[in-house]
Amino acid sequence: MIARFLLLVSVASTSFITPAAFAQDTTPQPVDPAAETQNPRSDVIVVTARRRQETAQEVPLAISVVRGDSIEATGNFNIVKLQQLAPTLQVYTTNPRNTSVNIRGLGVPFGLTSDGFEQGVGIYVDDVYNSRVAAATFDFLDVAQVEVLRGPQGTLYGKNTTAGAINITTNQPTFHFEGRAELTVGNLNLKQAKAAISGPLSDTVAVRIAMASTSRRGTLFNTNSDRWINEQDNLGLRGQLLFQPGDDFSITLSGDYSKQDPECCGTAFVRVGRTQRALTRQYDALVAAINAANPGRNYAVSRNVYDRRTDLDSSLNAGNKIGGVSAKIKWDVGPGTLTSVTAWRFWDWKPENDRDFTGLSIVSKSQNPSQQDQYSQEFRYNYESQQIDFVLGLFGFKQRIDTQGTEQQGADASRWSLTGAQATDPAILQGLTASNTQYLKADSAALFGQVSWKVTDALTIQPGARINYDKKSGYYQRVVTNGAGEVISCTPTPAAGSTLAAQCGVYQPQISAPSDSAWNFTYDFNINYKVARDILAYATYAKSFKTLGINQNGLPLNADNTVNYDAGTVKPEGVNHYEIGLKTQFFDRRATFNLTAFRTDISNFQATVNGGQFGTVRGYLANAEKVRSRGIEADFKIVASDRFTAYANGAYTDAQYKKFTNAPCPPELSGGTLQPANVPADYSQPGVPGAFSPRQCDISGAGLPGVSKWAFSYGAEINQPVTLLAKEGQVYFGVDGNYRSRWNSNASPSIYTSVKGYALTNFRAGFRGEGFDIFGWVRNALDVDYIETLQVAPGNTGLIAGQPGDPQTWGGTIKFSF
Template structure:
C-alpha cells in the first residue's frame, strides 16, 4: 500500500477515535487544565490556544523554570520535529529547523528558514540569537509555514520569545546559580511604578562558565561561556485607550570560539584525534566577540470597541569578530578568521478588529536591512589565502491580512494572505592572495591579488503572494478540529561565497524557495488529558542549499535552488494529569522526507546533474520525543516540584550528503529538576541535572577531506553532564 495512503488512514483512524470520544463528553472533568487556560499570540492577537488552527507549542515561565531551561535551545527537547541548536563554531549563533525546514548557514546575506521574534520584533540575523531565558513570560513555537502573518523566511515556522510586562507594584527578583565547570549565573529583574500609568523596569544577567574542554595548543578554555545580557523597558498609558512600550536590549558574548573536535587523524602528530570530544588543538587564536542590541517602540491605540491600531517600530544591529580553525592543528592548514556586521530597521502597522462573528488583523510591514562581512580561507598546504568579502542590502515591503469568520457557533473559516516585495543588492568579492596569512581584507599584509575569482554587484527583486486557509470546527466547548493549507516563502539572494570561476552563474543569484503545507489538527481536553495533535504533508519547491566542495586551487562554494522535496509527518503533544499531584508532559513527532530532485553543479562537466538518490534532508530525524513527569507536593510548608524527563532524537544527517563520520546516531538525554518554593512564594531553590547519562552527541560539523585540507573533518558537540543549584529571592 502507498505510504501516503497508510499515513492518511492512520491519521483518519486516530481523528475518528479521538473525535468520537470528544463528542461524547458534555463537559471537561473537574480538575482538568483545559487549553482555555493557555493564551498565545500566534495569529498576532491574543487567543486561547485551542482556538488557533495552527500547530503551536507554548512553554510558559513556570514550565521553563521546572525543567531548568537555560536558553532557547531547550525548545529542541520539548517540541516535536524541531531542531534548535547553537551553530558550528559559535556560542550564540542560532540554527533552527522545524519539520525539516530551516537553515544552518549563518553567513551574512543568507536568510534563515525559521523566523525569530522577540515581542513581535523580527530578528533577521542568527548571530546573537541564542537567547538566554530570563524575564520571559512564554516561548511559542509555530510549526509549519507562517507566510501570511509572519511573511518572508518563515517557511519552516516561527519562534516567538515573549518577555514579561511590567508590574504595577514595585518588584525585584534576584537569582544566582552555581554549577558544574564553575558555572556562575547571576540575574536581577525588577520594575517600579513612577506613576499610576507609568512604569520602568529592567533585567540584567551574567552567565559565566569554564570550558567543557581545552585548547591543547594554547591552554585556553574550549566550550566556555562569557555572556552579559540586559534589557530595560518603560510602559506608559497616557489615556485609557493608549498604551506605549519602549524597550532596549543588548547581549555581549565574549566566549572563546569553538573550533570543534577533529574526528579523523591528520597527516601529522598535531592532527591526532583528541581523547575528549570537547578538546581541540587549534592554532588560529582564541579571540571571539559577538554583540547584538536593539530598541523598539510599541504603540497601541483603541480606536473604538471594535478596532485597535498597533505600531511596532524597531531597530537592531549586531557585530561579530571570530575565528574558526577547521583543521584543529597549530598549522594554518584550514583557518577561517571572519567578521560579520548587520543592522535593520523595521516598521509594522497593524489594524486589529473584533466584531460579533468576524475577527482579524490587517497591516503593512517594512524592513530596511544591511548585512556585511568578510572571511579568509587560509590554506597553508597551498601557500595561499582566499579572501572573501561582501554585503547585501535588503528592502522589503509587505501587506497582510488574517481574518476569522464564525460561520456558525461552532464552524469557523480562517483566511490569510500576504504580498511581499523584496529588493536585494548584493556585492561579492573573492580573490586568491599569495602567502598563507591573513589577506588585506582582514588587516593582513597589503598585497595585490594573485587571482580575482569573483567581483560583482547585482540587484534583484523577489515577489510572492502567500495564502492561508483554515476551516475549524468546535466538536465540544473543549475540543476543536481543523484542516488548513498554508504557504511559506523564503527570499532569494546572492551567494556571499560564490566563486565566479568555478560557477559563473553565481553572479545571477538564486531564487526564492516555497513550502506548500496541508495540515489536519485536533486539540482540546479529554478528562485528565489536554493535547494537540496534527498530521501534515509538505511540498518544498526551489529548495536553497549551500554546498561546499574541495576543488583544484581551493574550495568551491555555491548556493543553488537544487529542486524539490516532499515530507509528511504527525505530531502529538500535551499533558496528562495522572494524579492530583502527578502530571506527565509529552511530545512525539514523526517525520518522513525525500528529495524528488536535487540538481548539483558538476565542476568537471559544467553541467547540473540530478543526484536525488544520493542525498537526504539535513537535521530531520524520523522520530523525536519527550516525556517529563512532574510531582508537586507539600514539603516543609512549601511546594516541591520534582521533574525527571527524557528526550529522544533519532538518527539524522548533518548535511544533505550522508557522512558516517559526522552523522549523529539516535540518542536520548535524561534530565532531573528539583525545585522548592517557600509558602510565601518569596524563596525558590532549585537543583537541575542535565544529560545525566553523559551522552556524547554531535550538533554540527564541517567536512573537508583530502590532503590539501589535511583531512579536516570536525564535529561539534552538545553539553556533557552538568548539575546546577540555584537560589531565587523575590522582594
C-alpha cells in the same frame, strides 16, 4: 508508521515525567473568572500566535508553548537549547553565525553561512523581527513564554516565514511592585545570576529592568593553549518603559543589550573517512609526511572525541554583541486595536576560527567580522466581533550587513595542499592571504491579512493573503596577496606547475555585485470545526514562498576560469503546505491530547551546492528542484492532581530531497580527478583513493540534513506539601528528557557524518513556597556521550571534526520573588 508512532506516544504519556511549569500548556494562567468557576481544574495558557489573546487550544494550528519558569527549571536558556523541549524544532550550531534553526527540517540551508538568503523560521521578540539567526542567539532574559508555531505564518507575521515562527514574549512593566532574583552555581565553574524589578513611576508610567549573567568553563581542553575552550561568557540587559494614560492607549519603549565573549568555537577530531583523493594526499599520509619533514615534531591528536581534547593552534573567538531599541504603540481605534511596532537592531560579530580543524598551521587565520543594522516598521489593525475577526498589517524592513574577511595560509599549507617539489617549499603558500570585502542591502515591504468568519458557533473559515516585495543587492571583492604582501592576479590563467598557479588553486581574486528584486503573492485557507466543547478539528492549505537570495560569499568559476555571474542570484522558494489537526481535552480538562499531520512541498529549495562542473569545489547557494517534508506530531499532557503533572510530545518527520540533481558530493565521492563533463556520473567507487569523482551528485531521495525521523520530549513532576524550617511549601521532584534518532550532519548525506541517536535525562528536586524556590539539578544525568554537530574538513582529506555535547552537569539554584 502511524500506528507505531501512536503506540510510542501512548507508552510515553503513561511512563515519562515532566515539569509542572512546562507544557505545551501546563501552568494555569489568569482567565475568565466564570470559566474558572465552571472548571477549577481548567488548565489554560494564553497565547498571541494569531496576534490576539486566546487559549492555545482555540488556535487552529500546531503550536508548542514553553513557559518561562519551565525554561529556567530545565536549563534551556537560549534558542539553541530549546529543541530539547520542542521535538519538531531543530537547532544546530558551530558558532553563533553558523546556526541553523529549522522546523520540520525546513528553514535555512544546513551548514552554509551566507547573508544573502532569508531564514524560513521567523524569530520575534515582543513583536520585533530578528533577521539573522546569529542575532537571536542571546540568552533568554526575563522571558514570560516562547511559542513555536509550526508551518507557514506569512499572513499573520510581518516577515514571511515558510517553515514557522518562534514568538518570544518577555515579562512587561507592571503598576505594582514586583521583583525576582535568581542565583545558580554548578560544576564546570558555572555561575549564573538573574534579576528583574518592575513597578510604577507614576499613575501612568511603569518601568521594568532585567539583567542576566552567565559564565561557565569550556567543555573541550585545548592542549595547544592549555585552556578549556567553548566556554560561556554572556551578559544581557533589558529595560522597558510603559506609558499608559488610559485603558485604550499605551506606549512601551524597550531597549536591550547582549554581549557574548567566549573563547569559542573549536572542534575535536572525530574520525577519518576514505575519499577519492590519492591515498598519499589523505589525512593520515599527510600528517605522516609533515612529521617526517619536521623531525621531533610527531604531531598526533586524541582520536576519541569524548576525551574532550583538541589541539587547535589558531586564535578562537565568538564575540557577539546584539541589541536594539523599539517602540510599541497600542491604541483602541473604532471597534478594533491599532498596533505600531518601530524597531532598530544591531548585530556586531567578531569571530576567529581554526578552519583546518587541526593543530597544524594549514589555515593560520580565519576571521569574518560582520556588522548589521536593521530597521523595521509594522502597523497592525485587529478587529474582533461575534461573527468576524480580522488582522490587517503593513510591514517594512531595511537591512545592511558589512563583512570584512581574512583567511591566511600557514607554514604547513604547502605540504598539505600541494604535490611534488612544491609541497616541500613552505614559502609558496605561507602568508598567502585572501581579504574579502562585502556588503548586503535588503529592503522588504508587505501587506498581509487574515479573516476569521464564524459561520456558526462550531464552524470557522479563515482565509489569509499576503503581497510581498523584496529587493536585495550585494557586493563581494576578494583581493589575494602572497607572502611578500604583493597582490596576485589569476587572469590570464597562469602556467601549469608555476608558483602562481599553485597559489591561484587555493585563493582566486574575484569581484561581483549581484542584485535582484521580486514581487510575490501568497495565501492560506484554514477551516476549523468544534466537534464538541473540548474537541477542535482543523485543516489548512497554504501557498507560501521564501524570497529570492543572492550569493554573498563568492561565485563559482566557468571552465575558462571566468566568474559565473549567472549564479549570483537564487530563485525564490515556492511552498505548498497541507496540514490537518485535532485538539482535544478530556478528564474534566485535566488532560490534553493534540495530533497533527502535515506535508510541505517546496520547489526551487534554496540549498548548498558546489561548482564541481566548473572545476572548483567552492560551495554556494543554488536551487534544488524539489524538497518534501511530511510527518505526524503528537502532544500529550495531564494535570492529574495538584500533586502530579506529566507530558510527552513526539514527532515523526520524513524530510527529503525529492529531486536534487546537482548537489555537492559527499566526501566519499570527492577529491579525485573530475569525471568527464557531459557524461552520466559514476557513483560506484565511494571512498576508493584515486578514483574519478563526479562533478556533482544526484542525491534525489536522500534525507535532509539535521533531521531525526523520530524525536520525543517528556517529563513530569510530583510534589508534597510540607513545613520546613517554619516555612510552608512543597517538596518536589521532577524529571525531563528528550530523544532524537539518527541524523546526518552534512548538506549531502555522508556515511562519515551520520550522527547516532541519543537520549538525555535530567533531574531536579527542591523545596518551594510563597516567593522562593530552592532546588538542585542534574542535566544529562546518565552522562551520555553524544555529538552536537559534525563537520567535513576542507580539502577532501577525509578528516571529520565535531563538537561533543555537554557532559553530565550539576548544580543548585536559589530563586526569590516578591
